[in-house]
Amino acid sequence: MRALSATGDDGLVELIRVPEPSAGAGEVLVDVRAVSVNRGELHRLTTAAAGWRPGWDFAGVVADQKASGTAPAAGRPVPGTRVFGIADGGSWAERIAVPAARLAAIPDGLAVERAAALPTAGLTALRTLRIPGDLAGARVLVTGAAGGVGRFAVQLARRCKAEVTAVVGRPERGEGLAGLGAAEVVVGLEGVEGGFDLVLEAGGGESLREALRLVAPHGTVVSFGNSSRAPTSFSTSDFYPKEASLRGFYVLNDLDGPRTADDLAHLARLAATGELAVDIAAVDDWRDARATLHRLRDRRLAGKAVLLMTREKRG
Numbered sequence: 001m002r003a004l005s006a007t008g009d010d011g012l013v014e015l016i017r018v019p020e021p022s023a024g025a026g027e028v029l030v031d032v033r034a035v036s037v038n039r040g041e042l043h044r045l046t047t048a049a050a051g052w053r054p055g056w057d058f059a060g061v062v063a064d065q066k067a068s069g070t071a072p073a074a075g076r077p078v079p080g081t082r083v084f085g086i087a088d089g090g091s092w093a094e095r096i097a098v099p100a101a102r103l104a105a106i107p108d109g110l111a112v113e114r115a116a117a118l119p120t121a122g123l124t125a126l127r128t129l130r131i132p133g134d135l136a137g138a139r140v141l142v143t144g145a146a147g148g149v150g151r152f153a154v155q156l157a158r159r160c161k162a163e164v165t166a167v168v169g170r171p172e173r174g175e176g177l178a179g180l181g182a183a184e185v186v187v188g189l190e191g192v193e194g195g196f197d198l199v200l201e202a203g204g205g206e207s208l209r210e211a212l213r214l215v216a217p218h219g220t221v222v223s224f225g226n227s228s229r230a231p232t233s234f235s236t237s238d239f240y241p242k243e244a245s246l247r248g249f250y251v252l253n254d255l256d257g258p259r260t261a262d263d264l265a266h267l268a269r270l271a272a273t274g275e276l277a278v279d280i281a282a283v284d285d286w287r288d289a290r291a292t293l294h295r296l297r298d299r300r301l302a303g304k305a306v307l308l309m310t311r312e313k314r315g
Contacts, residue, residue, distance in 0.1 A: 031094065033061065038148065056120045084103070084118065102261070104265040117306055132197065146173035197220070206230070217244065
């Protein structure tokens with residue numbers, strides 16, 4: 001079968017031949033129809049050695065596991081079921097084996113490409129917003145709000161009755177965020193008044209420094225990325241007197257509990273009913289993945305990028 005693999009240079013990825021996967025204990029084989037691209041995968045591709053296989057998010061259909069010599073276990077989705085989920089890596093392939101606990105069914109009315117855009121960004125937004133507890137009436141600051149996590153976080157925070165300030169890097173990247181629930185959309189953090197109960201921070205560098213300055217007394221800053229790839233220096237006197245908290249979050253660290261499938265199903269229901277907009281900036285054939293990745297790297301996409309699999313006939 002075919003899969004996308006790192007080239008180890010500026011080309012980033014190429015299609016290669018790899019062995020067919022087999023399902024281990026507790027796993028399900030999925031024929032992949034669509035995958036989405038996350039900035040974390042992009043950063044890894046810029047430094048990865050040739051042969052490394054990227055891919056977290058995917059959507060597709062449960063494969064006929066009898067063809068692979070295994071029978072589906074009781075309670076597992078039957079062949080042909082539309083599913084989506086999150087893998088540790090390697091999902092940019094025609095077929096993958098993934099733990100059943102990381103899967104959820106795709107509801108009727110939800111397109112496969114929209115389902116593929118949900119897992120990493122949606123789970124990150126959902127779970128970081130849960131960290132401080134009840135957000136009703138809270139002031140929430142979302143940096144990188146034009147990205148996949150940011151757009152979900154704005155919507156989910158507003159559903160929690162929070163007042164959301166969305167931060168973008170350029171004015172045009174803020175388009176549509178007010179409609180998603182942002183009470184204020186700002187370009188950069190200069191001039192922003194502090195007092196935020198929760199700050200979701202993905203930029204690192206100066207952005208994280210400003211987040212620590214802007215958080216309210218006893219508030220929480222959740223750092224879940226470093227898109228700037230820059231170190232962070234800050235004045236401790238801007239932070240410690242407030243007795244605020246700085247938390248790190250990495251979505252791949254906590255995926256094997258039963259809550260993952262429940263959270264995925266929750267996000268899918270919201271998307272299927274129109275309560276959660278899935279803003280997809282590009283839907284491309286996976287054979288054009290290099291161009292898509294370069295556009296994402298250059299920040300020419302606001303929202304998620306999705307790759308559709310062009311499948312070969314199986315002999």
